[in-house]
Amino acid sequence: MAVQTNVIAEQPNVSIDVTGGEHLQYKLTPRGARPVFQLVDTRLDPPNGRVLMSANSAPASNNPLTFVRKWPVPNDTVNSTTNHTMGLQFLAAIQYRYEVGVFDSNDKLLRTVIDITYTATAADQTFFQSLNVNAS
């Protein structure tokens, strides 16, 4: 596989107590000339899904460039289950670190669901990281 991964944590499903204040935090740290990525709720707005975060989103930090998305936020549609998939494009970026954590209502990290660094050895590749989300 042309995209190399370095896995600290990886799981395909997560269950969070939304009514108790738990939430997910998606964090992406790209390296390279121009990141292209899409974090999509693939169950909403079919067939293309609803974008939760992309390279056009306002970064949380510029040095290093970091994008952060909390889910759910008040305007988010929350059903009992959905799927959040991150699509990473390596056209003009060589590396992405993708972290997903479950946080409590006090923004304390409860557990890390995904923590993976993806490195492309050649340009113009893509990688997808999917997470099935259950909310209660």
Place this chain on the structure above:
Amino acid sequence: MKTRILTSLLLMFCLGNSIFAQEGKLNSDKLREQIRSVETIRVDGKSAVVQNAHKRVLLALYEDLRAALESDLQDLRSIREAAGVDRGQVSRDLDAQISATQKEQEQVVARIQGLSSGSGTDNTAGNGVSENDTNGSSRSERTTRSSTRSGNLSSTRNNGSSEPVNGNASRTDTFANNGVSGAINATTTTATPQAAGANPSTSINASLNQAIQAKIEQRDAGKQTETPSTSSNSTSLVDTSSAGDLVNVGLNLAGLTGATKDNSTDSNSVSVTTSAYALYAGFLGADPLNPGFYNRNAAWRRLSFTLGYDDEKDTVTNVSTQAKIFGVKYLIINKRDPTSARNDKYFRIISNDLQTRTTAFGNLFEKVIYHVSTIKAFRDKILIPQFRAYLQVKRQEAAQSVVASDPERLARIDDLLLRVNSGAVFLLDQNGVQPAGPLAEVRSAARTATWKKEEADFWEQIGRDYFGTDYRNKLKTAVGNSVVDEIDAFVEKQLNDANVFQRLQESSVAREAIENIRKAPQFSLYVLTKQRQAGVDEYTGEAIFDYGLANRVNLTLNGNFLYKNSPFVGGDTRAGKFSGQFRFQVTPEKLVGRNPLFFFVSGNGEALSGRKPIFQAQAKLSVPLLNGLDLPFSLTYANRNVQNKKDFVKFQFAFAIDTARILQALTGK
């Protein structure tokens, strides 16, 4: 007796540690001290209980240390960001500290992995139902409870409970609670999420990516890694318009003298090209690959420098001399820069296409994951029995304590216990995925298609235990090869669906957008000089135009003026030179890390004052050997040689090394 004392000491340590944990949990210094203290306790030759407890305490501490180091890293990065990029030594010190902390974190992860892999059998023996009892509280309870580190350990003392929970159920339940409370993850025999550190992903997700990896077109191979064409030993007749961002090295080997009629080929040349951008980033101590820095400093990437030498053997005296090469290249037009406004519209297209593909992947991923829950062997041997055991533990908890926010919990679990016996749990909708419903139904005792909270929580654990890292071996071990084979067959069937695969692939519009970026014109000026200790110095001014004509076909045109400064009065010469090259990409980019195979056809004409024009034609094949290492062969015909005025054919080969790519491959950065 000694065993009891040792175990008691470890338990006391953990009790104290759990109190301390809240304030010291993210203090890496304190955690290192604790780890040292525990590691000084010798347990060799002690009972399995003691060794298990020792291992679990260590694992818990290492987990905390990993989290503490992560927190340290975040703090350091914040400080680094606040300090700005122009703090000189301070910035460099901070970078060094960040790097050291990252390294330590990697070592800690490796240690966790080692402890986890070694803790399995101990844990199987040590875990019992009461461990679930201790940890099996609801999520809302758990988040408000103090650390269960001591609880986990004490639970290992309660083996042999009459609760009919099998080992697997016990492990998964404990795992979830550990995740929330920050207690000892070592109590699981399956890999913790952190236990796969420094490893390539071997999950179902990665496997699916491998299966559907879209094969898009070539990377930009226009960056020159060979010696400049002014070097007589270069396998290039033309210079391309951009240099590598970091440092490129072209190392020509001696020409094959036996295959040529030219006597001047027994020589070598080396050149190094670096961009001002790389130097500037190095000077500031900034990460040249930080997109923000990259965008802010596009102008620095227009300028690049070349240093090198050319070994030349005099055909008359047979004495070798070394000519030094100095060059400066400036990109006047660079429409291929990803940060250029011209390319924004193409990136929008690529981004939109990525959204479609991402959704298609997510849909497929769901189908595959949920399909596993329907495979009979998996369902009968893992899902249903473990879930039944899980529910029994949860029922016990629910009977003991009522959670105000979840009043129907006991009734809901009772209903699930009824359903689990008939297998009516984890039911899927008509699309073969988990049905989505309103949140209220998740905690309701009423039967609905929506999965209940216990199903969702348990499904997370199943995913972690069986679908994550090394899922193939885990499933094979648990239920045999048939499940893995069935998953593979299901994936293949899905990918054979033209509609599914079409949405997973890069669209033609997106491919065109990528090509539009890659084929955009570049125009640069290149000034190069070759300085000799004795003899004629050369000065070259060159204009380079690079343009993509079609897919896989690139045109490069050079026009240059050559001035040779002779030490003899009246010996100076001036020349005009024009050259052009077509580059054909023979193979698509399929091989990991390597450049595609290229074929070049080029020619040049050179008119030197007072001499007859020289014309050369060249065919060249660039063979990719490794990532960052190419071997170009060239066959050149010239109508005359400068020295003996005869026509000649020259065969050459060289190694072209792209250090940035090699470093990237070696360091993974």
